[in-house]
Amino acid sequence: MTTTPERESDIERRLRAALSARADLVQPERLAPLAPVVPLRPRWRSPWVVLATAAVMLLVLGVVLQGLGRDPRSDDVAPSPDGPRVELPDDVGRGWEPTTLSRTPRLDLDGDGTDEKVTFRGEPTEGYDGRLRIETTLSSTGEEAYGIAEVGTTLDSNALDPIDADGDGDQELVLYFDDASAVAGGGHPLVFDLRDGLLVQAVPQDPDLLRRGQVPVPGSRTEHYEMVRIHDYWFEDGTLWSSRSVNAYAAGNMTLLRPETVVVDAWTWTLDDAGVLQPDDAGCLRVGLESTQPCGDDTADELPYVSPVADDTFGAGGSAVFDVGYRFTARLEAGDPATLVIEGEDGRTLRHPLDVTDPRVSTTQPTSVMSDGASFYVTSAADPSYAQVLVQDGDVLRALRPTGEVELADDDTTRTWLTSNGALVTAVAGDGGTWRTWLWQMVSGTEMAALPSATVCFDDPEDPATVRRC
């Protein structure tokens, strides 16, 4: 046991006090007599009776518990009252046409050391989205085994490498359901185990933990984004793994704002005797774009890229060459107002008055907002809080109107800057020295909105390069 920490936050103190108060409402005299479904439990009302008749009670308890064997209440240490049940496959599809585009899996389904060849027959439907009949002849007995799968298509079997999820020495066939409707891909694996001569599809104890794709956090949808957790599954040395990001990330506008390395909770899956895939906690992983490692002591996501700041600008009389993507030159003609002139390599010339005193145009384009043409981030040497994004629309430049939850401003509590890789970032001050960073995206022809990216701290809020975890 630990002792109460000397330095606790206010919320910790309040929580501790509230829990104690709530628990203390339960006094011995308020405990109800034991459930009437157990006839002998009332004997336990008096601890004296209990203590005096311990052996009798144990005997009785044994009787009672046998009687409770089918009681709907859980009395298992690791209960699964709503546990899934496997379903035996229907013997249908003998006459369906064999699929010809599928790879033919070969694996040792019966564990006799000889691989079985698995073939598929597709249920004829107009959209090629019917069921698959899985067939094989067992090398050990010569008998046919079959199963039924739904993988979203009959054009392919979607077979993956086999696994031995129950550790019994034979292999399980693995297919996957491909969710073509998911924005960034989704689906889940299907594991088929040979049981009593049938290829029976295993059912996950918790299907939400065994899937791939971006899974929305309920209630998080806003006009421009929703928060999602990243789910994945994969295979390592014959073992099925899955993961779910600890944090949720903003997804919208065909973009997912995730750091390059994210922290996930991981599970390995084993097949139990009932045909249920059971998740085993595999701890915390840090998943990068190219590698995955155990968290160790580092259980936080990688920081978002919010620096270095692109602070090179030009003012009236200045110019810059933009040679990435749409190639053009831009110059700022002095005047009242000053005029931004763009001359594209395609021969177009655009002129746009800047209605602000002493404008400054960044030599870096805000490509996170718009990259399909010229775009500019404009500030003012006379007004530090001023910020504007201009984007090309044919032969004109338009100022995008900020919309959504965050203002495009640069002041003490809302700081905005452009990074050297073209990300337009706004950081909004939160409690306890934290800042929430947002990344701007163009959401319509005339508007842009910021999507949340992370909560960070700064050693010096004036300097984004001092970003750190909180």
Add this chain to the structure above:
Amino acid sequence: MSAGAAGVGIETESSVDITELYAAHRLSLVRLAVLLVDDLASAEDVVQDAFAALARRPDAVRDPSKALAYLRVSVVNTARSAQRRRRTARAYSPPHDLSPPSPEDTAVLAEEHREVIEALQRLAPRQREVLVLRYWSNLSEAEIARTLDISQGTVKSTASRALVALERAMQAPASTGKEER
């Protein structure tokens, strides 16, 4: 001690006396359960089930010093199942009225505490378990990890996020509280 007769009795290791455990720990376990399942009736059921599970599996605990930890795991797991059943309400006939805490349950709970408890009820199950085990049971991170069968790192990160979520839940109306993990 062992007991058995007519083929229906159970045997226990002599060092694990369920009766003594029951007398000694029922109240504290019911208190733990009530923090996890909200109402007293369900909490008592959860604890009853935990003892029943121990009685059914006498071999599960041979070391008496680990019996309480075993029962605690059982209570947490059973409470989670009860909560899951309550949420899904799938063809399930509840043994008790599963309405929110009764007036007598909360009547004497100060407003400041009620606000926290109600926010706690809106957290994800794992977050709630970690907070209860840490701030009421006063378990160490290692003990919580063993109880919940998760890593210490997960305990730490879950606790941290749970406190943030708790504060948010306290600031947000109950009807709009989001589940955060």
